[in-house]
Amino acid sequence: MSMPAEGTPARADGASVDPARRRFLALSLVAPAVVALGSCSSGPRAAARAPVYFSGAEKRFVDAATARLIPADALGGGANEAGVTDFIDLQLAGAYGRAERWYMRGPWPTGTAQQGFQLKYTPAQIYREAIADVEAHCQQQYGKPFAQLAAAQQDDVLHALEGGKIKLAKVPAKTFFALLWQNTQEGFLADPAYGGNRDFTGWKLIGFPGPRYNYVEEIEHFGQPYKQPFVSLVGRDPGAHQPGEA
Amino acid sequence: MAKRLPPVDVVLVGFGWTAAIIAQELTEAGVQVLALERGEFRDTVPDFATDTIQDELRYAVRKQIFESPERETLTFRNSADQTALPMRHLGSFMPAAGVGGAGVHWNGQCWRFLPSDFEIRSQVEQRYGSKFIPEGMNLQDWGVTYDELEPHYDRFEYLCGVSGKAGNLAGTKQPGGNPFEGPRKHDYPLPPLKRSASTTLFDKAAREAGFDPFPCPAANASKPYRNPLGVQMGQCTYCGFCEWFGCGNYSKASPQTTILPVLLKKDNFSFRTRCNVTRVNTDGRGKQATGVTYVDIDGNEFEQPAGMVVLCAFAQHNVHLLLLSKIGTPYDPQSGQGVVGRNYAYQITSSVDVFQKEILNPFMGAGALGQGVDNFNGENFDHGPLGFIGGGYIALWNTGGRPILQHQLPKNAPKWGSGWKRAMHDNYLTSTSIATHGSVMSYRNNYLDLDPTWRDDYGNPLLRLTFDFQPNEHRMSDYLTEQATKIARAIPGATHHAKKREGHYSIVPYQTTHNTGGAAMGADPRTSVVNRYLQSWDVPNLWVMGASVFPQNAGYNPTGTVGALTFWAAEAMKRYLKNPGPLVTT
């Protein structure tokens, strides 16, 4: 099986493309792809992986931007260490990136904040359009791509996007920033089976142990930390485990 | 041209909670029942199995357990002077698709409404005078009383294996239960769930604040359970993945864990999935339903004749179908005439986040594991001096600690960067949140009708929702939030962050899936779509189930009342089937 290509149309019947019962197939698409380069040895797992959706330049932008949104620091790894770019790349390449489950019929007037999302762009298209515009802005402002700016300059750009102070051609800057920040948190905190939260970086930060099904005893141990090791939907070593073997 | 199928006695639109109950009851009475479900078949194994269901990204964030709006959605505006725009993806509420309906992904918070809720107009007029009712509020009695529904609440609670503690057994107050609840004939079938660190904190603080906390009723089984149908549930293991997930170990009540094992074996029951009902068909005079038209997944259209039609879809969808089928008079907000689409209501929620030092392990939880306070619900308190109608409960629900969507950060925490990391690190295990859950009344200007612009995959106009929170609700919710803050203040060493519900209603952030009304029940056909038995005033062999019949919304989660009303209606249907015709004459 291979990842569906960008631009693959939604199924004409509108069927849920990914029923829960086939979830493991979906997971097994992701996990091996992410770790393919690192799983055969005890070496570092965070090896580079060719993006599925992003161009090289887009990947560099997302790497740099998410590293500012969730930086590595004394508390542990950040977005880059957690593989957030890989996560977002895979998400955008899939049904989510194509807005397969969203109502995407026109017309497309502008609405109030209370009426929510009203753009005709899918998440994947928003990234593509917005990154190009932000890079153009950086070139104009600093003469460099975003990834080569100093951290403080990068933060300035991100704050400006967050506050809607940069005008992007097709997508409101606030919308793009909100999406990027939402997806960054997802990539940091979702189950490692989806390629982010590598080595449980996000869960280690906060103390969520992962999917476990029984706390009947521990729930009454008030004030005591839960001591079992971190676990993913694909086991305790999601970087190495390939489900469905043999 | 629709292909005409062989007739059935009864056709149900949808196959969630209400359809499962109606099907079980009517097949027992010997009737042949067919359910048409637009989603897929789902069962505990493999669809919600323990090894795959605890997936926050897939189910809660990407929303793969809910209905998917790409084929049909609704349009929304705050007021009639705006242009309604489509809800492009789910946000404020999460209707279901698939067998089991929202009964698969609910939390299991299974309440009874207060006796006063069903007679709210009479009670308000009596207690505060009719002038107390604000202009534009459609306050209505339900046409059914708590006492009439009590045995049916009981049936639903025993069906679901609800865990709880009675507060009022046949008029005698019971220590440890909710002292404000209506009298119940039986205690809950199962004892309350275990308490967690955070619900224990809440319980103590609420007492110190002078309130009367109690374990909230939970359709999460505190022990293995066998219901009166012989259907089994396992014990809840506090995995923290209830709402927005199916249950992997049979411990959350759903049609799958309470009814389907019996129902699906019956020769006189059948169901079809991926069938989207687009019309209720009527005879030439529009006085008798002749069946339904549906479209299958391949776009083929079928006519399914039936002797009786029961709408069992989600609240808005029932109303949409009535409007598309031109059954009943559509509501006109200008004149105030008409009923279909009138009485749309919702609920108003707020929270007080609490940050303290003790490790709370929020990820150990259950959907209905909560400790609540009912001092400010319904007519449990005097809101005359407060200047609002309605009320709600305050509770600390320890539903889980899913990392993406279930974490609290202090008000001043940075939104991103190292400061955000620090705040996540410092607060995830030690913070919690107190919820308020308030009623929303019905108003002249909050309603459902058909949209003039956008259409669904079947070429039908989308439903249009016109809704905003009114001053009465804001006042009530702010008051509840203040009371919740008193509890937060009583938690030792805690700081808190009160998050009032401010401004206009927004369809963006999740609030609650307790959408109600549009096909109100009542005693007067000028202000209701169905009579007190949920039978259409206009088409007596058409019935409407679910929260779409609520004349306004109360301060509790609606499923318990939906279940009770369904059993109540099923009894009426059995009478109807023996002697067809209107059960209430006007």
Added chain:
Amino acid sequence: MSARTHIVRALALGLAAAAGAVAANSADVARSSPGPHASVEHGRYLVRAGDCQSCHTAAGGAPFAGGRAVPTPFGTIYSTNITPDRDTGIGSWSADDFYRAMHEGIARDGHHLYPAFPYPWFTRISRDDVRDIKAYLDTRPAVRQPDRAPELPWPLSIRGAMAVWNGMYLHEGTYRYDPRQSAAWNRGAYLVRGLGHCSACHGDKNFAGAVDQDHPLEGGFAENMYAPALTGGKRDGLGQWSEQDIVDYLGRGRNAITTAGGAMAEVVEQSTQYLSEADRRAIAVYLKSLPAPKDHQVASLDDDTMKRGAALYLDNCEGCHMRGGSGQPGAFPALKNNSAVQAAEPDTLITAILQGDRVPATQADQTALAMPAFADRLDNQEIAQLTSYIRNAWGNHAGGVDAGDVGAIRKKLRKSNH
């Protein structure tokens, strides 16, 4: 897998050597009751007790019309049409014809039946009971469906070969009442050794598929499962079960200790739940009288395997089977102290982990509580560690499992699911 597993089990090609079995006076153990339809009603009861329908009905086919493929180690056999159709069923059979088939494995036209049909057990059934079984079958709708020829290699394809087999392994003769035992014990023995044909699964089979009649209920292979011992062993038998536990298990598929699963779930659903309480108790009395075989020694497992197995148990099993393998009584089986878990062979446990399992849905307990398949989630090594752990944790003690064992079963399951 449905009734197919059961068929293979029923098939077993086992034979009742029944040393000491002598011609019986059936009136002591077989029951009859008065009334015009008593014979038919009683026949229906017996047909369920013998679980006849599940083998004699093809998937989606008419009840009792046969045609179900029964894979055996020797080739595929097809069950026969036992509806009252005169040409293709048994409509033209006399009571004596039918009795001879049940008693000696010989059809009306004189040809030998293959012992996939459990006549080596049915030979114990009284003449009155056989008459009632026929009386009930005669009330079923006649279905015209010719029997299908077996697909067996030479010399088994020669039905006459069965005469030789019968000569070696068949000990015909109805059940003989044992006056030293109680009436209940005798009734239980009559059902277990006759109509119930329990040792077809729960007994060890020899090279010719015949059950070891010296130790008929000490456990045996049944397709991809291992049916545990029904003798008195404390670990892997019924030594720790009370009579009531057995009564509950047969009637509801659950008791205070465990739940039925695999092929036995189907047996409970289709057969034993319909037995009267008295008959279930009689079976319990008989089974509880069986002595414990000598406990076989097994090596203890190394700490590393136990540690890895414990981790897998925590991550995969605790949601239902709970901490300490205690289960949830009546819903999810306890694994601690469970005889199927500690059975001489681990195949049942491994198969359940690989392909999932379910508890039977019975009249009393309507839910077929299900366990998901872990074949795609855990690899052979992990399942071996997990199985070894479960068989040796919490006071359990049974032989360990290696990845090769799991791989072999995985392969077998994949083949039989095709």
